[in-house]
Amino acid sequence: MATKKACERFIEEVHKYGDMKQTGVSLRYMLEFGSVPSDRNMIIAAQFLHKELPIRIARRAVELDSLPFGLSNKPAVLKVRDWYLDSFRDLRSFPEIKDINDEKEFTQMIKMIKVRHNNVVPAMALGVQQLKKSLDPKLDYEDFDEVHQFLDRFYMSRIGIRMLIGQHVEVHDPNPPPNRIGYIHTKLSPTQVAKDASEDARYVCLREYGSAPEINIYGDPSFTFAYMPTHLHMMVFELVKNSLRAVQERYMDSDKVAPPIRIVVADGEEDVTIKVSDEGGGIPRSGLPKIFTYLYSTADNPINERLDDGAGADVVTMAGYGYGLPISRLYARYFGGDLQIISMEGYGTDAYLHLSRLGDSQEPLP
Template identity: 75%
Template sequence: MMAAKRATEAVGRALVEEAQRWGGMRQTGVGLRYMMDFGSRPTDRNLLISAQFLHRELPIRIARRVVELDDLPFGLSDEPAILKVRDWYLDSFRDVRSFPEIKDISDELAFTEMIKMIKVRHNNVVPAVALGVQQLRKHLNPKLASCDLEEIHKFLDRFYMSRIGIRMLIGELLHPFSVWQHVALHDPDPQPGCVGQINTKMSPMSVAQAASEDARAVCMREYGDVPDVNIYGDPDFTFPYVPSHLHLMMFELVKNSLRAVQERYMKYNKDAPPVRIIVADGIEDVTIKVSDEGGGIPRSGLPKIFTYLYSTAKNPLDEYDYRGNNAVTMAGYGYGLPISRLYARYFGGDLQIISMEGYGASCTSLS
């Protein structure tokens, strides 16, 4: 029994040491244009090349996350949820490294099936890390200034941005026409205009409408009532973007606005004013503005809204099940806005918040 335990520990140490070696290697950047050009030609040869690239690249990117998760300040690395996430990344690193050399299309298909399992394994990384941060916050000195926690914020920005990049690589280079390549390869009717997760003719109006309906459903479930959402813009306007990224950003922004408006007006038994979304196509930028009359954010709260240790809502994460059994809550995770800004910045955009305390807030997403 003791010998088996020692053998298991030795294997675990060897795996961690290998991850540390790979984490020191240089990763390869992949741009949006390359993803679109490559993914638009899903030949067997291209799929084989992309699988071989991922077989080399994913261990580096995954190992870097393992190394960072092992070396976090204030004892964050020892929080149970963070340890769970670190184990997920170690398992995925082991799976990719142990996969044999990819030589033909049958190897590529087997590799794709393995990658699909990895993608599912990591579906709940974001809320699990958020839970770890909340676990840390419970025993942090409340007098610590936000500048003292800057190292944690920088890590989380890097960590979440890297996660976006890994999922884009998996989604684009191995999954042309859809999120799952194995399914798409046998799809006789792929969506027109779609190259992997990128829609070359994405309608921001349609995405805003879908995200608003999803946010209104959450608000209705939470409060039993929900403000309207009015959307303004050219319904025929399209541009190339990742719909799932824009949907996430719009969902978070609209959800925040709905909550602020509903909580403000239900106190007075008054009809709540609508949340407004404006989509503008400029010469250089696509701008999407979400504005509300929810009372705004106090000036003292504005510096905190893009940190991962701040939320104006009651925290629902105390009972969070990071295996994926929780429904979407209205607020309280403390990462909706900072994550949304990272998604905006991934392709060179940004997300800005302008508040008029006593009236409302305006959230602008620049794509």
């Protein structure tokens, strides 16, 4: 009887926290706070996370329970919900943080939480796939508007939670690499990141198709700004991978040489913009609204049904969940940027990745 009561009390607490107001932070705040990792600052940061993380995690747990089309009951989604409830329980049962020893223990605990949530994206992708299998195939992707809006909120929130935990954990590194404050590189060269991401994408293309188009990059390698290298690499990699695939498939059986992909890095007052242009035949206008949805992929779906063993967390395939573009756009928007795709059917596609360089924009809290 007591366990049933305890269970009800726990769910009540989750709902109570799910209704609380979230507090956003900016890139600049993360930089300023992390640049002086004194004991006092670390304790203040841990106290903030101790209060903030349960609110963010509870919100998602509540939402995971009330999804349309029965998505909440799909086995993969139930698993994700349980991860969120376990993390909420861990955070709420951690005592108040009073000194640096408490802070160190708390940091170890949130590190574990971050690992627990490693497979959330493939698990949710699997849940959506389980949903698609059970529904009428004639349903149009527009009918799933509610699902798309939920997934946008859910993944944006996940980016924020991982950013806050990751930044706090990384700031503890006793020997940080030069110009690094936690996750943030204070002198990041977008041209260099574009070069590295392009090489990685070309390698995947070569592995998949046996050949890959050339990539030409235009930008000043010595120009730098403060940004997250992992986020930027992931976004550029995704855009270049899509372009390589489009060009490769268009010219595979042709005797013409595949035209190169062009990457331009522009340094503006407000934004750093990276443009990825290809001549891969473009996307029909009717298809453009679909490219930022989660239920649409032109490629075969390689989602792994085994989610317990950490498999699938970082496996990169040439075309995956159909999630690359919508999630890249969320990463761009997280720090005040955006991602736009402009296409000419019969010719090619231009992707514009805008990155806000002011660092003042607050997290967009869903």
